[in-house]
Amino acid sequence: MNTMAEARLQTQKKSSQDGQEESLFHRSIMDLGFCNVILVKEENTRFRGWLVRRLCYFLWSLEQHIPPCQDASQKIMESTGVQNVISGRAPGGAGEGQVPSHVRKEVQRILGHIQAPPRPFLLRLFSWALLRFLNCLFLNVQLYRGQMKMVQKASQAGSPLVFLSTHKSVLDGILLPFVLLSQGVGVLRVAWDPRTCSPLLRALLKKLGGLFLPPEANLSPDSPEGVLARAVVHATVEQLLASRQPLLIFLEEPPGVRGPRLSALGLSWLGLVVQGVQAGIVPDTLLVPVAVTYDLVPEAPHDTCHALAPLGLWTGALAVLRSLRRWGCGRRVCVRVNLAQPFSLQEYIIDARSCWGSRQTLEQLLQPIVLGQCTAVPDTEKEQEWTPVTGPLLALREEDQLLVRRLSWHVLNASVASSAVMSTAIMATLLLFKHQKGVFLSQLLGEFSWLTEETLLRGFDVGFSGQLRCLVQHTLSLLRPHVALLRIQQGDLLVVPRPGPGLTSLARLSAELLPTFLSEAVGACAVRGLLAGRVPPEGPWELQGVELLSQKELYCQILLLLHLLPQDLLLLQPCQSCYCYCQEVLDRLIQCGLLVAEETRGSQPACDTGRQRLSARLLWKLSGDFTDSDSDDFEEAEGRYFRLSQQSRCPDFFLFLCRLLSPVLKAFAQAAAFLHRGRLPDTESGYTEQLFQFLRATAQEEGLFECADPNLAISAIWTFRDLGVLQQTPGPTGPMLHLSPAFASRDSQEKLGQFIRQFICS
Secondary structure (H helix, E strand, O other): OOOHHHHHHHHHHOOOOOOOHHHHOOHHHHHEEEEEOOOHHHHHOOOOOHHHHHHHHHHHHOOOOOOOOOOHHHHHHOOOHHHHHOOOOOOOOOOOOOOHHHHHHHHHHHHHHHOOOOOOHHHHHHHHHHHHHHHEEEEEEEEHHHHHHOOOOOOOOOOOEEEEOOEEEOOOOHHHEEEEEOOOOOOEEEEOOOOHHHHHHHHHHHHHHHEOOHHHHOOOOOOOOHHHHHHHHHHHHHHHHHHOOOOOOOOOOOOEEEEEEHHHHHHHHHHHHHHHHHHOOOOOOOOEEEEEEEEOOOOOOOOHHHHHHOOOOOHHHHHHHHHHHHHOOOEEEEEEEEEEOOOHHHHHHHHHHHHHOEEEHHHHHHHHOOOOOOOOOOOEEEEOOOOOOOOOHHHHHHHHHHHHHHHHHHHHHHHHHOOOHHHHHHHHHHHHHOOOEEEEEHHHHHHHHHHHHHHOOOOOOEEEOOHHHHHHHHHHHHHHHHEEEEEEOOOEEEEEEEOOOOHHHHHEEEEEEEEHHHHHHHHHHHHHHHOOOOOOOOHHHHHHHHOOOEHHHHHHHHHHHHOOOOOHOOOOOOOOOOOHHHHHHHHHHHHHOOOOEEEEOOOOOOOOOOOOOHHHHEEEEEEOOOOOOOOOOOOOHHHOOEEEOOOOOHHHHHHHHHOOOHHHHHHHHHHHHHHOOOOOEEEHHHHHHHHHHHHHHHHHHOOHHOOOOOOHHHHHHHHHHHHHOEEOOOOOOOOOEEOOOOOHHHHHHHHHHHHHHOOOOO
16 A cells, blocks of 8 residues: 555656646747647657657658768868879879879778768667756757758758758767758758767767767878878868768857867868868858857766766766666756757958958057056957867968957857756856845746846847746755755745855856846946046945946946957857947946936037938948947047946846946956965966866955866966966977066056956945
């Protein structure tokens, strides 16, 4: 009897949980064009019956259209680039003296390292196993059919598709090919990172359509082995483009890798595609920005605080079992796949060069202002390249290298703009920046709804739906390791973020929401910096609202903050000038009600969007289009003034926006305070570890756990290096960091700290 009662209780719990999970996503969402890719039923096959219902996964995998993949090794061998290297006609080629058969074997070896012909049977078997695994791991994998139809319609022109994606999880490389195969795109060729896979796993992935860059491709440009390897890789990509096979490239570094956001490997593969189009292998290529977002990113089997370890077959199998066990005991997460508008690579190459202007280093832009030697802020693009040039990208001209970098930033901006905001990001943002001391569930419901509406109003999608209370409870259950739930006597629930590493995890989740409010956050911190020298930070909001803020002052303050913040965070479009972005930030502050125009005598009304004149300089501005501003340069902005709005909601919203950028700004301020404590000279990795340990110690003392992130430590050190605070010199064990003469004194270090702290709102 006890066994029957326990079984009945477990059945009731499971049915209750399933019912609650169904309430999160109404069936009517299907009528809006969304589909759950991993939901495969009898209706998804050509057959019917009770046996089909049990074997629908297997039958579905058999019905997937997998075009025959021919072995293209002979065509690659006969390509012009490879033949030039073999015959010695290319710089660094093998030369006439070498035996052609020996070089031919070497080409075959390199080609075997890059790819293998995909096996249809193995693809179907893997799709069946992956479908079962994804259903155990995820609640759903959402895809908007309208986006998929847009991509399919664009591909009818005959141009090959190249999908350029963000990289949030190690699962992205198998999830995206599965999703696109199920939608009829075909077998996706995935450019994998060799660092993430063992040799045995690489052999399996190549048979599933994977591509790997050979290690010889990273050798110096004048190395014969490097020249041959790059020629083979180039011929392989040309063959893929000519055969119209879709290609997937990840523009971000794999999760767990410390370093720049932009992937050096992704740049190399994208550079090969650009070379193929410029060489006329295909008339054009369609680039499709892709974004994958998770409620919670499935944990990688390696420690994210150490170097990325190769993933083997047995390690991967154990990770799968651990994931199934962990997620089986708790809630399953949701996934959203977003596809942005495809665009022509050929058109981008033609148009992008016309938008190039002058660039200056961060040291030239900010160091004189930080040290008080200058007050004028240059309206010039910042030159900040943190991703090293490696592999096939080395063979490109410097102009083409810059083209590939700008293209990568452009696509990454589009991918992030199209990505959906998940419920965990909204909840983490509320708990971290508004309610670190705790909040009642009844109040949290209202604020979750408010922040969701604000996200939608800014043109960003959300990856959830359903009843509000069920949605909030589901989100809190996912964040249970990072929050404490306390039931009080009145029947309400008190939600308290756990101090320590829990706040660091919430900060990583909240970073997914930052692009939604980035313009307003930059503007709010710029206003804070402008008021820092006039009004005490603890002063009442009414006192701050008395101050007049000129448009020119706001532009200058926004520019200072834009130069300080890293490009990895801002993701500014290369074709957009700093002035246009300043105007966008100001427009956003007006639209959200934080700033109100102050009409002065003789000034043009703020509501008048008409132009008094069309000046000659307006007609040739490189990166600006017609905006709603009355001015096109800083001189014309002197007559416009603003005040902080006195609406009751403005103080809290202003503080919320400022706090969105507080993790990176506070980490930079602590890095400035650490300059006189750190042991220099030291290697970059050594000094990064020093700073990270200092951030952790400060977090324990002051509770700033959102700053205790190794990536923030790296970002601060690289920013200070670009700013001229730190300098690199050759050393016996590699480049060494040391303080520059300009910041050797405590006075200059204090000026740097004050410059950063002016943007921080406590």
